[in-house]
Amino acid sequence: ETGVTQTPRHLVMGMTNKKSLKCEQHLGHNAMYWYKQSAKKPLELMFVYSLEERVENNSVPSRFSPECPNSSHLFLHLHTLQPEDSALYLCASSQGTSGGAYEQYFGPGTRLTVT
Amino acid sequence: AQSVAQPEDQVNVAEGNPLTVKCTYSVSGNPYLFWYVQYPNRGLQFLLKYITGDNLVKGSYGFEAEFNKSQTSFHLKKPSALVSDSALYFCAVRDLWTYNTDKLIFGTGTRLQVFP
Numbered sequence: 247e248t249g250v251t252q253t254p255r256h257l258v259m260g261m262t263n264k265k266s267l268k269c270e271q272h273l274g275h276n277a278m279y280w281y282k283q284s285a286k287k288p289l290e291l292m293f294v295y296s297l298e299e300r301v302e303n304n305s306v307p308s309r310f311s312p313e314c315p316n317s318s319h320l321f322l323h324l325h326t327l328q329p330e331d332s333a334l335y336l337c338a339s340s341q342g343t344s345g346g347a348y349e350q351y352f353g354p355g356t357r358l359t360v361t
Numbered sequence: 362a363q364s365v366a367q368p369e370d371q372v373n374v375a376e377g378n379p380l381t382v383k384c385t386y387s388v389s390g391n392p393y394l395f396w397y398v399q400y401p402n403r404g405l406q407f408l409l410k411y412i413t414g415d416n417l418v419k420g421s422y423g424f425e426a427e428f429n430k431s432q433t434s435f436h437l438k439k440p441s442a443l444v445s446d447s448a449l450y451f452c453a454v455r456d457l458w459t460y461n462t463d464k465l466i467f468g469t470g471t472r473l474q475v476f477p
Binding site: 337 | 407
């Protein structure tokens with residue numbers, strides 16, 4: 247798992263807090279992703295960055311704000327979250343996002359608990 | 362829209378026995394199919410993928426998957442299960458998100474339990 251790293255591994259935050267999740271990939275990939283994994287639900291794709299440009303996902307609440315300063319780093323800024331946002335947040339990267347069947351490489355995730 | 366289904370929430374198998382984790386798909390056009398594994402407190406790890414060519418795809422850790430177009434299935438198999446194979450397994454299919462961005466549609470996962 248040295249390919250994609252995520253910090254912190256665990257986070258507990260209140261509904262009025264502001265926090266950020268960090269992801270770093272060491273694979274030389276051009277695309278990065280944020281996923282939400284909740285119990286009993288399919289993996290939910292939240293955001294995609296390809297060559298540092300974001301692909302919008304209108305179904306994600308604005309209390310989640312991604313940032314991709316370069317092709318190796320990805321952040322997810324969190325503010326005024328709700329208890330239902332508690333989940334495992336996974337970062338992934340891939341060589342590309344279109345025209346090919348690029349497999350994605352995942353980080354270990356951040357377990358987020360909103361109290 | 363593309364989709365995959367994993368009909369079994371859990372599969373139990375004795376160590377040394379063959380294992381099968383089932384996946385069926387629904388796509389328009391040719392499918393690009395994937396298998397991932399998730400160990401406790403870890404992210405998903407890529408196992409194998411089918412793009413085109415041979416229907417039997419070999420992947421990591423001795424796993425293989427058989428693509429069957431007539432049955433729209435992509436079952437994951439291993440000839441001899443190990444206790445260390447116990448994990449959560451996800452099937453996925455490629456879909457289009459925007460005109461130049463693909464995404465993976467994941468199944469709900471199957472928990473594999475291998476007993477000594």
